[in-house]
Amino acid sequence: MQKIIIIGIGAGDPDYMTVQAINALNKVDVFFIPNKGAEKAALQRLRVEICERFIENRTYRFVEVEMPERAKEFSDYRSNVTDWHAQIEESYVKFLTNELGEGECGAILVWGDPALYDSTLRIVESIRSKGYALEYDVIPGISAIQVLTAKHRIPLNRIGGAVVLTPARRLAEGFPDDLDTIVVVLDGEQTFKRLDGEVFDIYWGAYLGTADEILLAGKLSEVRSEIETVRARARKEKGWIMDTYLLRRRQEATG
Ligand SMILES: C[S@@+](CC[C@H](N)C(=O)[O-])C[C@H]1O[C@@H](n2cnc3c(N)ncnc32)[C@H](O)[C@@H]1O
Known part of the structure; x- marks a missing residue:
């Protein structure tokens, strides 16, 4: 039976590595390093840095694996994602079959927390469901959402309130009347522009968590154009951006 550990490495700062994650790193022989283009090059370097910093007195190796890109043109979102995951699964199976020796421990280092908008767990389960003898553990990590709320020094929820966490695609359908807090990830369109700026804080x-961190907050109507400008500039300068935001119904708007 092969063994891998899926380790949440936190979203940005290597200091977000938990003691449990560091202990797990120190059991690993082979690290699977996904190689996914420009944005990911920076994230890939961070994975290597984390290993160099936290692994002591142990030899280990990295295996770089080209990861497929999701097809940009598609008619059906779900089947587009399913096809993409099937290709990623092939890469994982190749890694397991060709690179992980008998008795060795492999690892996949997942950005933030593995449970949050990341497909590694689904893909590993899918591999197992096809009869592949694979054992795995999951180590939680500090997600971008925790970093966002900590940096803005805000609680995630209002007292007794619910929170919805969503990719921007869902927010585009509107901000539900019965909710007061939504956290948005994976937004390439600045979907917050579509909302009533008088009703929400952002x-x-x-x-x-990185040296390039940018934080902006305020009444949506007052800060949204600044966010758009700052975001566009940063994206142009670096060639990629990763951003997330929390929207909360203003108290005076809810009465
Ligand atoms: C595919 S999801 C992965 C989330 C990750 N598993 C986590 O726990 O944070 C990627 C999205 O998370 C958000 N994100 C992740 N890391 C971030 C960071 N350091 N700064 C801002 N947003 C981040 C962005 O919205 C990005 O589009």
């Missing part, structure tokens, strides 16, 4: 963060 807490926005880009490159959270």
Whole structure:
């Protein structure tokens, strides 16, 4: 039976590595390093840095694996994602079959927390469901959402309130009347522009936990154009951006 550990490495700062994650790193022989283009090159370097910093007195190796890109043109979102995951699964199976020796421990280092908008767990389960003898553990990590709220020094929820966490695609359908807090990830369109700026506050963060971190917050109507400008400039300068934000119904708007 092969063994891998799926380790959440936190979203940005290597200091977000938990003691449990560091202990797990120190059991690993082979690290699977996904190689996914420009944005990911920076994230890939961070994975290597984390290993160099936290692994002591142990030999280990990296295996770089070209990861497929999701097809940009598609008619059906779900089947587009399913096809993409099938290709990623092939890469994982190749890694397991060709690179992980008998008795060795492999690892996949997942950005932030593995449970949050990341497909590694689904893909590993899918591999197992096809009869592949693979054992795995999951180590939680500090997600971008935790970093966002910590940096803005805000609680995630209002007292007794619910929070919805969503990719921007869902926010585009509107902000549900019965909710007061939504956290948005994976937004390439600045979907917050579509909302009534008088009704919400926004807490926005880009490159959270890194040296390039940018934070902006305020009444949506007052800060949204600044966020758009700052975001566009940062994206142009770096060639990629990773941002997330929390939207909260203003108290005076809810009465
Ligand atoms: C595919 S999801 C992965 C989330 C990750 N598993 C986590 O726990 O944070 C990627 C999205 O998370 C958000 N994100 C992740 N890391 C971030 C960071 N350091 N700064 C800002 N947003 C981040 C962005 O919205 C990005 O589009």
